[in-house]
Amino acid sequence: MDIESSKPTIVLVHGALEDSSIWHLVIPGLQRDGYPVFVFSNPLLGVAVDVACLRSMLGRIEGPVILVFHAYGGAVITQAGDDPKVKGLVYAGSPMPAVGESSTDCLVRFPGGDDALSSPH
Numbered sequence: 001m002d003i004e005s006s007k008p009t010i011v012l013v014h015g016a017l018e019d020s021s022i023w024h025l026v027i028p029g030l031q032r033d034g035y036p037v038f039v040f041s042n043p044l045l046g047v048a049v050d051v052a053c054l055r056s057m058l059g060r061i062e063g064p065v066i067l068v069f070h071a072y073g074g075a076v077i078t079q080a081g082d083d084p085k086v087k088g089l090v091y092a093g094s095p096m097p098a099v100g101e102s103s104t105d106c107l108v109r110f111p112g113g114d115d116a117l118s119s120p121h
Contacts, residue, residue: 014041077091
């Protein structure tokens with residue numbers, strides 16, 4: 001097995017307020033480094049449906065997978081991340097909820113996130 005084929009497949013998923021084009025600057029760099037890349041068009045029909053659709057996509061990918069999500073997608077990867085082929089989760093600007101927890105629950109559990117973003121450093 002060569003180095004290229006041993007790299008995990010990167011699956012990129014957008015959040016609730018954008019579409020798959022959010023990843024247009026990320027994809028070329030990953031591909032240049034030899035990573036297979038898929039972009040999942042998050043249907044945004046609720047966490048349960050979105051997770052089911054992602055699991056369906058994962059079922060068609062061979063080998064290890066790294067899930068990368070932006071914003072709301074963090075709730076989706078937390079649920080779908082228990083697939084045995086998923087080797088890592090990357091939360092890019094996203095809440096990191098526990099399994100069964102919504103993004104809102106996570107933000108309530110860790111209050112002050114908005115204040116930290118708006119306060120001068």
